[in-house]
Each structure stands twice: as C-alpha cells, then as structure tokens.
Amino acid sequence: MDPQTEGHTGLGDWTPEALGAGRVLPVVSAPEAVLSRDGAEVDPIADETVRLAADLVATMRVSPGCVGLAAPQVGVGARVFAVDVTGHAKAVTVHGTFVLCNARVVEASRWKVGREGCMSVPDLTGDVKRASRLVVEGALPGSGQVVRLTTDGFEARALQHEIDHCAGLLFLDRVAGAHAIYQRKVYL
Template sequence: MTAPIDDLAGWTPESLGEPGAVRAVVTAPDPVLSRAGSEVDPRDPEVVRLAADLIATMRVSPGCVGLAAPQIGVGAQVFCVDVTGHPKAVTVHGAFALCNATVVEASRWRPGREGCMSVPDLTGDVKRASRLVVEGQLPGSGVTVKFAADGFEARALQHEIDHCAGMLFLDRVAGAHAVYQRKTYL
C-alpha cells in the first residue's frame, strides 16, 4: 500500500527518538561509492539510526542538499534530501529520508551543474529529468510513499538514488569536457 505524500511531510529522525550523529563523509575513490547498496528493512532500528545520522551530517555540511549511506561508508539504500531555501528549488518536501527508493517516472530532461561532497574538487554537467515520480519507504514506519518532484529537488533525488546504486555524478557526465575544477572562495 502506498501512503499519501502527507506522510512524507514533517518526518524527521527526531520524531522517532533518534537525534542522529555527525559522521565522516568518504570521498572517491573509496570502493563503497562504486558498489550498489543493499536493500534495507526500513523498520530496523539500525536503519532508523542511519537515516538520523545522514540528516545530522547533511545539516552541518554547508551547501549540502542530500546525502546517501554510501557517502558515510555504509553500503545501503538509504538517503536524505532537503532543498528547503535553495534558490533553484521548485518543489520542496522539507527534510526527509527514504529507503529502497526507485524512480517510477522521469521526464523533461535537462542538463545542469552538479557537485558532491564525495567528489569535493570537481563539478560536472549532468543531464537529468526535471520532473520525477519517486517511490520509497520511510525509515521507522516502513510506509511506502510515492510523490512527484520538479526541478532542483528532482535532480537531488536522482543524485542520491544514483549513490545508492553505486554511481557518482562523474559516471553520468557526457565526457571530460563536462567536468570542471570546483571554484574555491576565500
């Protein structure tokens, strides 16, 4: 059974009694980043703790709008996203985590620049769907949710789902000409 999108809104690890710990982010070429994560039982207390850690780590990382379990060294299909306040956001579902997520529908493909905490020195142009329907399970309850996302939130979801499948944005760029040195500001 798929729950209405309202079940996604307002979900936080804190609502399940898990404050979350900040974890170290692994960087390429760590092998965990190139292996597909295992499906998880979203009701497992370890998975709930993992989701809480992902959100805590995302929240303390400037500019971060999503983080997947492989990025903190765990080969599991769990990630979090929060595009709240981002100037490119069209749809905003707040901070949430999903387990075993899949893309159900994808349309309106557009190129866009992406960066990643696990590839800190580079950005790249990646063509992604700007309209997306995703289905996944909420940590804790295991409730399956299905929802639509547009624009930047759709891009962030695809980026994190790719991480769970063992892919980096670099695996999706058109070639070396579409990879750039990240600008640093002093």
C-alpha cells in the same frame, strides 16, 4: 506497493525529528570502494536503519551547502538517503527534510542538463542530464510506510543524485565526457 499506501503522493505526517538525534559521521571521498558498489536494500523499520537515517540527517545539516546525503557517502553500502533543498536558490518544489529507503524512480520526464557537485567528489563539478519532473517511491524509516513523492526541478535532480549513490554511481558516471567536468571554484 502496500494497498494501504497505494496512491499516497506525499510524506504525510513524517518528520526527521521522529528519527531521534543522529551522529555526525565522516563523509568518504572517491575512489572509496563503497561509492562504486550497489547498495543493499534495507528493512526500513530496523533499528539500525532508523539510526542510519538520523545520522544522515545530522551529517547533512552540519555540512554547508549540502542538499542530500546517501548512506554510501558515510561508508555504509545501503539504499538509504536524506534530502533537503529548503532555502536553495534553485529550488521551487520543496518537501523539506526527508529520508527514503529502497527508493526507485517510477516516472521521469523533461530531461535537462545542470551542473552538479558532490561532497564525495570535493574538487570537481559536472554537467549532468537529469529528469526535471520525477516520481519516486520509497519507504520511510521507522514506519516502513511506502510513499510516492512527485517533484520537479532542483529537488528532482537531488533525488536522482542520491538514488545514483545508492546504486554505486557518482555524478562523474553520468557526465557526457571530460569536456563536461570542471574544477570546483573555491570562494574565500
């Protein structure tokens, strides 16, 4: 970790607006190969990373119910994702909209099973055991500043889900078995 950011525990003054306007990209579905490959680390200050970050935020914002979106879900094999659990009924800790590059879990505890869905697996949901207390480190696009984010509950689950996407894993890879997979309910 960069000594200047060591001990940093939040997102500071970063805002998604700093990325500029993004394009809305199509979301790919399983079994698209990019979803099962380990994503490449990125240079967080490179122009293409900043553009990708803006595109992820734009695509997430127009997708109803979406609380996170990773680069592999838009066909890009890179370790970049956006999260925003603002307004979600299950969210207690909320850091707003943010994008992290090359994120990794530093600490994980208080494991709980919870139901997950995914835009890239549109017809199914599943019960997945995840840490409900989490510390993650990652770089902010544009500045490259390394941040340490401490969270819990639903936001922690969303972060782990997106980090998994960047590593080529779907929530289906984390369920205990076929008994923990469900047909998604469609509400009209």
